[in-house]
Amino acid sequence: MSTTYLEAIREGLWEEMERDPNVFLLGEDIGVYGGAFKVTAGFFEHFGEKRVVDTPISEAAIVGAAIGAGFMGLRPVAEMQFADFISCGFDQIVNFAAKCRYRWNAPVPIVVRAPSGGGIHGGPYHSQNPEMWFVKTPGLKVVAPATAYDAKGLIKSAIRDNDPVIFFEHKGLYRRIKEDLPTEDYTVPIGKAKVVREGRDLSIVPYGAMVWVALEVADKLAAEGASVEVVDLRTLLPLDRDTVCASVRKTSKVLLVHEDTRTAGMAGELAISITESVFEYLDGPILRVTAPDTPVPYSPPLEDAFLPNTAKVLEKARWLWKY
Amino acid sequence: MSAVHIARPGRHTKKAAAPDPQAELAHKCLYYMLLMREVEDRIERKLYRQGKIMGGVYVGRGQEAIPVGTALLARPEDVLFPCHRDMAVFFIRGVPLGRIFAQYMGRVDGLTRGREGNMHMGDLKLNIVSIISALAATVPVAAGAAMALRYQGKDGVCFSYFGDGATSRGDWHEGVNLATVQKAPVIFICNNNQYAYSTPLNLQMACANVADRGAAYNMPAEIVDGNDVFAVHEATKRALEHARSGRGPYLLECKTFRMTGHSAHDAAHYVPPGMFDEWGKLDPITRLQAEMLENGWAAQEDLDAVRARIQQEIDEAVAWAEKSPFPDPATLLDDVYESQTPQHGA
Numbered sequence: 001m002s003t004t005y006l007e008a009i010r011e012g013l014w015e016e017m018e019r020d021p022n023v024f025l026l027g028e029d030i031g032v033y034g035g036a037f038k039v040t041a042g043f044f045e046h047f048g049e050k051r052v053v054d055t056p057i058s059e060a061a062i063v064g065a066a067i068g069a070g071f072m073g074l075r076p077v078a079e080m081q082f083a084d085f086i087s088c089g090f091d092q093i094v095n096f097a098a099k100c101r102y103r104w105n106a107p108v109p110i111v112v113r114a115p116s117g118g119g120i121h122g123g124p125y126h127s128q129n130p131e132m133w134f135v136k137t138p139g140l141k142v143v144a145p146a147t148a149y150d151a152k153g154l155i156k157s158a159i160r161d162n163d164p165v166i167f168f169e170h171k172g173l174y175r176r177i178k179e180d181l182p183t184e185d186y187t188v189p190i191g192k193a194k195v196v197r198e199g200r201d202l203s204i205v206p207y208g209a210m211v212w213v214a215l216e217v218a219d220k221l222a223a224e225g226a227s228v229e230v231v232d233l234r235t236l237l238p239l240d241r242d243t244v245c246a247s248v249r250k251t252s253k254v255l256l257v258h259e260d261t262r263t264a265g266m267a268g269e270l271a272i273s274i275t276e277s278v279f280e281y282l283d284g285p286i287l288r289v290t291a292p293d294t295p296v297p298y299s300p301p302l303e304d305a306f307l308p309n310t311a312k313v314l315e316k317a318r319w320l321w322k323y
Numbered sequence: 324m325s326a327v328h329i330a331r332p333g334r335h336t337k338k339a340a341a342p343d344p345q346a347e348l349a350h351k352c353l354y355y356m357l358l359m360r361e362v363e364d365r366i367e368r369k370l371y372r373q374g375k376i377m378g379g380v381y382v383g384r385g386q387e388a389i390p391v392g393t394a395l396l397a398r399p400e401d402v403l404f405p406c407h408r409d410m411a412v413f414f415i416r417g418v419p420l421g422r423i424f425a426q427y428m429g430r431v432d433g434l435t436r437g438r439e440g441n442m443h444m445g446d447l448k449l450n451i452v453s454i455i456s457a458l459a460a461t462v463p464v465a466a467g468a469a470m471a472l473r474y475q476g477k478d479g480v481c482f483s484y485f486g487d488g489a490t491s492r493g494d495w496h497e498g499v500n501l502a503t504v505q506k507a508p509v510i511f512i513c514n515n516n517q518y519a520y521s522t523p524l525n526l527q528m529a530c531a532n533v534a535d536r537g538a539a540y541n542m543p544a545e546i547v548d549g550n551d552v553f554a555v556h557e558a559t560k561r562a563l564e565h566a567r568s569g570r571g572p573y574l575l576e577c578k579t580f581r582m583t584g585h586s587a588h589d590a591a592h593y594v595p596p597g598m599f600d601e602w603g604k605l606d607p608i609t610r611l612q613a614e615m616l617e618n619g620w621a622a623q624e625d626l627d628a629v630r631a632r633i634q635q636e637i638d639e640a641v642a643w644a645e646k647s648p649f650p651d652p653a654t655l656l657d658d659v660y661e662s663q664t665p666q667h668g669a
Contacts, residue, residue: 024474050474056504061497064463065470068481071447072402072471091494095455096464102658104435104445104453138659162661238660 003181006174008148009113010039012155013077015185017047020075023159026053026062027079027113036081037115037174059089066110067097067164075159076110083116083168084125090133097164098139111158111165116144117209117259118291118307119172123298129208129260129291134166135237135269141190142237144168146211148179150234153188161190170209177212191235193243199229202321203247204313205270206257207233214257216310217317226321236266244270245277252283253320257313262290284323289313345553346620349611351395352552353621354629356387356608359411361633362420365641366427367587375645376427378440383408385550385582388607389514391415392555393482393575396563400479402450402468404461407442408514408581409484416449420636424644437650438658450479459489462498462511469507480508480566488519490533499572503540506571510562511542513574514549516581521593534576542572549577550607580605 003011017023024047025040031054034041044052055062059080066076080086086093093112100106118127134142141163145151151169158165196211197218204214211232218228231247233240248254254274256267267288274286289308297303363382370376383390390409397403397415405412413423418434426433426444434444435453445453452468454461465483472479489495490513502509513533517524530536537544543565547558555577562573580602584591615621656663 053470053505056497056500058463058497058501060494061463061466061501064460064494064498065467065501068452068464068467068469069471069474070467071452071464072468072475074471074474076467091457091460092463095457096460099455100453101660103439103443105658106445106447106453107661141660 001180002178003148004175004178005148005151005169006037006039008152008181009155009169010041011181012152013040014043016156016159017043017051022073023075023077024051024053024069025077025079026055026066028055028057028062028081030054030079035079037171040079059085060092063089063092063097063110063112066112067092067100067108070108070110071106077159078110078112080112080114082122082126083114083130084128086112086114086130093134093140093164093166094137098137101163102139107162108164109162111155111167113167113169115171116168117170117172118296118303119209121298121300121303122171122296124295127296127303129168129258131166131168131236132260132265135239135266139163140237141165141235142168143190143235144170144208145188145234146170146173146208146232148177149181150188152181153186154190154234157187157190160187165190168208172209188234191238191240193231193233193235193240195229195243195247196232197228197230199227199251201227201251201253202317203229203231203251203254204257204317205231205233205244205247205254207236207266208259210257210259210308213308213310213313217314220310220314221317221321224318228317233266239269239273241273241277245274248274248278249281252281253323254286255313255317255320256286256288257308258290259308260291261293262288263293265290284320287316287320289316343620346615346618348395348553348556349615349620352388352391352556353608353611353615353626354633355391355395355411355414356552356611357629358414358633358636359387359390360384360608361630361637362423363410365637367583370424370427370641371587377429380427380441380587381407381585382583383410383514385602385606386514386516386579387411388552388555389512389549389577389579390484392552393512393559395556396559397482398479399450400472400477401482402452402465402472402479403482404452404454404465404484405442406454406458406484406486406489406514408486408516410442412451412484413444416451418446418449418451420640421643424641425647428644428647429649430644430647431650432644432647457492457494459485459492459495459498461485462489462495463501464498465509466498466502466505466507469502469509470505472508478567480510480563482512483509484512484514486519487513487515487517487524487533488522488527490536491519491527499540499542502572503542506569508566508569509572510559510566511572511574513576514579515576516579518581518585518594520585520589532576534574537574540572542574544574544576547575547577549579550605550610552607552611
């Protein structure tokens with residue numbers, strides 16, 4: 001039976017809670033209501049109020065309480081209702097959780113789930129991709145799965161990890177994609193990118209929802225005779241530069257794609273990393289397709305113009321292939 | 324603005340026949356309060372000025388009764404969240420003095436191995452959680468730790484320490500709100516020393532007392548003479564009884580005065596003339612010693628002996644800390660994560 005991206009996250013959470021009594025959930029409206037996106041629907045009834053904690057509207061308290069519970073040996077999974085609200089808990093994440101192990105050897109085994117991304121006409125405060133705020137913070141791990149398989153495997157790895165993990169789940173993928181998942185327990189390692197399509201002529205490196213755009217572009221270019229490789233980053237911190245650079249060594253051309261805005265986005269970091277490691281393999285400029293440097297607009301024509309899409313990526317990819 | 328004078332309670336004045344538990348408590352309190360005073364004096368007035376301690380130095384001079392009166396009641400399963408003027412918490416929990424000096428001097432034997440300075444230290448094995456510089460950030464963390472203690476069926480209580488200024492921050496309100504909604508076992512201990520850096524209370528909050536904030540959270544709150552260690556100790560018992568019995572958080576506002584600037588580099592010119600003198604008369608150590616002499620719990624030579632013993636302990640600890648090496652720069656990248664990755668820092 002096929003499992004959606006949302007169901008995959010739910011299954012991962014559920015199975016980890018069954019496996020380990022120290023795992024518990026906290027967040028806004030996650031209990032009786034089952035969460036704004038219903039990721040935790042049914043959890044309250046099954047696991048009870050002790051393990052599914054409805055909190056006040058207090059992101060700093062949610063993250064802070066998760067940190068405190070983590071110190072005591074529990075494995076909290078905190079839900080931000082939308083990734084956009086994670087800024088309200090920012091200090092707890094970047095100044096508290098991220099630095100405790102380095103400062104005083106105190107592990108912070110927490111997961112902060114953050115439903116992110118646009119394409120749902122949510123406007124400036126229900127659509128953002130704030131991952132780079134956290135990628136700039138040593139001590140955090142940041143993941144952004146694109147598939148149902150990876151979403152389930154990564155949420156499990158995140159819960160079992162002894163460092164704080166920010167789990168960006170793309171809202172636009174929640175119910176849009178599905179696949180058959182293994183029935184047995186599995187995890188996906190944090191810190192490992194994945195070549196999701198092999199190719200020889202050009203590498204496209206996306207993450208999150210843009211992986212599906214890149215795969216569509218690869219299909220279209222295949223019809224034109226190009227062999228496109230797609231590398232799904234999956235984890236943004238620690239960044240798997242090796243897998244990206246290996247792909248560039250193979251194809252000699254690379255297009256970086258993200259839904260996040262342009263300046264100081266992941267593409268910039270990848271471009272310099274590629275230049276540092278495999279410059280001599282390049283047969284063309286490193287290019288990027290990203291959202292522009294604006295807030296995420298609400299009205300459909302504006303949001304469509306904002307978001308990278310197949311047409312925009314195809315144009316750049318084709319140009320680079322022919323370069 | 325004048326010093327807040329609080330009527331001394333009438334208890335503890337009876338002449339006691341040995342062994343008097345109150346006398347024993349007095350000796351214990353005196354030792355830790357004096358140790359804190361002398362350790363911080365050594366840090367601020369000697370080692371810092373000698374350049375052996377770098378960065379910022381913050382002391383709790385005149386406020387020693389608060390960490391001592393509270394933390395002496397902590398059980399091993401209780402979790403303590405000291406703030407930056409609560410040095411005695413570390414002594415009471417058994418952190419060796421030498422490691423504290425090593426911490427301040429940036430040596431590998433400090434609690435943070437040179438990654439952090441001054442009071443920014445903790446030890447999870449001793450159930451002490453480190454502050455971060457954004458004060459009040461530990462308040463929601465304490466709430467979560469308290470929820471975890473209950474989750475685990477333990478009857479521990481979290482001791483959440485902060486100053487008056489911290490109660491202006493959103494983290495404080497979010498943390499207290501969550502803790503009270505959850506009826507989590509936390510006691511909130513406010514060191515109200517009347518200044519947040521240079522900002523006096525009346526520019527910090529519109530209410531007269533931090534304790535007034537308790538009502539907004541349906542949380543019992545009491546005002547305590549923070550310069551009377553017995554008063555702090557008694558109030559802490561009440562707070563702990565409340566929190567341990569499952570009735571939720573309890574707020575203690577310990578009124579005191581910061582007998583220094585905010586930090587070693589702050590001469591506190593903004594404090595109105597006379598306030599240091601006025602509050603100096605209420606010094607918690609002087610008061611405790613007078614009470615001990617008056618009650619026959621100690622003779623002057625006993626008090627002198629305590630002071631001499633402490634000086635010797637400090638001399639030995641400083642010598643030990645100075646022998647501790649500075650951290651090896653090759654360890655710079657260690658411990659950002661549990662398992663380092665090849666990419667990290669490359």
